[in-house]
Amino acid sequence: MMELQVLIVDDSPVMRAFIRRVLDLSGLVVSRCLEASNGEEALRLLENNWVDAVLTDINMPEMDGEELLRRMSEHDVFRLIPVLVVSTDRTEGRIQKMLSLGAKGYVTKPFAPETLREVLEQSLGVVNGSE
Amino acid sequence: MEANEIKTALASAVEDVLETMCFTTVLSSEQGTVPRGVDGGALAITAALRFHGCPSGGFRVSVPQTLARVLGAGFLGVDESEVSDAQAGDVVCELANMICGSVLSRLESETTFRITHPELIPAEPGFEGPSTCGRFDLGDGVLTASLQLQQAI
DSSP, X not given: OXXXXXXEXXXXXXXXXXXXXXXXHTTOEEEEEEEESSHHHHHXXXXXXXXXXXXXXXXXXXXXXXXXXXXXXTSTTGGGSOEEEEESOOOHHHHXXXXXTTOSEEEESSOOHHHHXXXXXXXXXXXXXXX | OOHHHHHHHHHHHHHHHHHHHHOOOOOEEEEEOOOTTTTOSTTEEEEEEEEESSSOEEEEEEEEHHHHHHHHHHHHXXXXXXXXXXXXXXXXXXXXXXXXXXXXXXXXXXXXXXEOOOEEESSOOSOSSSOEEEEXXXXXXXXXXXXXXXXXX
């Protein structure tokens, strides 16, 4: 089974903990889980760490998820990393905006573990649980 | 926007968020207008936020401290004794954020709202002025959610 290294970006420590827990419950094998509380912190972590996927909130202080996506899409290496948006905002306009900026998937809170797994696997190009 | 439509959206959002995020079921609920101070007091935790869009307004979630720990334990997947005061408050804020987002999308699916960060405030579950309020019995206590919509000028 594929082992994943992921970066969770959310300004809420309890939400980051919840996402970690959901990743565990989903059956995905996460070998390393990095955390950042905003887009700036996330970019700093990406400078020195490779991850297979970034899961990011939108509304955060300092640098929000929209700006993080924009910066990653302009970077030669970071633009190769699939980004999954995890947000309470489920309006179609917002979803389309984030997808147009390069997000590979969009999950609205609240979400079930299997939903996160399904969208994450789609974002990673995994078919039926295998690469 | 009909009052019954708002009540239905509020109840559905609360049930959906609590079941999915805290693995908690609503046993019973009642809705109406709750005057300020009901369910408040020193032992309650209240998270408040504002939203801007069409319509704009405010949203609050209030729970007794004991219930906040139960919800925190369900949210984090740990024992109640492991949930700190700060975590209990953060979880109530996150629940307020998610319930509010869920209610708004049910009421106005085409509108994009800007929601402020939830903040803990002195326990006051209701608003001054007209609002829609739901009280949800979770067995370990009652969660109160209040939504106030600003009238278009």
